[in-house]
Amino acid sequence: MKDRKAGKRTPRFFRETTGRKDDGPACGNGRELRKQRDAAILHLSRCREYNGLLSPLWRRFMSKYTRAVKGHKRKISHDKELGAQILQKKPRYIGNPHHKRNPGNFGLRPPSAAVAGKNLCDDVAVFTREIAQKLLETGLRRGFFSTAVCNGWPRNVWALSAQKIPLEARLDQDSGTYHGFPLSENDPLYAEILKQWENSDE
Structure with a gap:
């Protein structure tokens, strides 16, 4: 399967995740396929065994799909x-x-x-x-x-x-x-x- 905009082949993992069995042009609901792809990335980012095999560069790429903890300087009042x-x-x-x-x-x-x-x-x-x-x-x-x-x-x-x-x-x-x-x-x-x-x- 190829990305229409970039003209590049989609990695095998995403083809399997989205259920595509062929390498033909992308078809159907593109938004739905992107949602499935993002969900697969999120799943992998939470898998400890897979994360142990990830390179630092790939782990950095995956971090954009995980929930970042914001406001770490928050303090409890207790008043x-x-x-x-x-x-x-x-x-x-x-x-x-x-x-x-x-x-x-x-x-x-x-x-x-x-x-x-x-x-x-x-x-x-x-x-x-x-x-x-x-x-x-x-x-x-x-x-x-x-x-x-x-x-x-x-x-x-x-x-x-x-x-x-x-x-x-x-x-x-x-x-x-x-x-x-x-x-x-x-x-x-x-x-x-x-x-x-x-x-x-x-």
């Missing part, structure tokens, strides 16, 4: 009094379709549009706005929100799911609404939240 004041301002959990496989009752448009590489609320059984809102309020009540604020609203709020997985809610602009997702295990705050959550009281 419960400030958290109580923020709760009085009625923060709301809205959600983001990019972190949803199941639309639940969030009323988003589109209802769900899961993106490869993004952590999904479905993986921690957060399917309703009521559950997400309760987690947001619990995090604020325990003081698990960022020291960085925007117009009086903390940029990040953290909580722990029923499965003991750390969650993060991010401020949508400066409106007091949030969307969230489970943290990746390689996030610097993952272990810190697990350790400190049990020692905190509401």
Whole structure:
């Protein structure tokens, strides 16, 4: 199979991943084939055995398809009094379709549009706005929100799911609404939240 734009042969791995058995011109839904190819790259980047065989150059290329951990300088406030004041301002959990496989009752448009590489609320059984809102309020009540604020609203709020997985809610602009997702295990705050959550009281 050849790339129409570049005129180059597609590697054998991608031909097998997309189910193509011939080397003829690309046909059908090109966007769908690219999605399948990107999903295959993401899968390989998470495979420990395969990563051990990757050259540094190839590993660098693959890194663009993995979720990068941003905001590593985030700090937890632990100020419960400030958290109580923020709760009085009625923060709301809205959600983001990019972190949803199941639309639940969030009323988003589109209802769900899961993106490869993004952590999904479905993986921690957060399917309703009521559950997400309760987690947001619990995090604020325990003081698990960022020291960085925007117009009086903390940029990040953290909580722990029923499965003991750390969650993060991010401020949508400066409106007091949030969307969230489970943290990746390689996030610097993952272990810190697990350790400190049990020692905190509401």
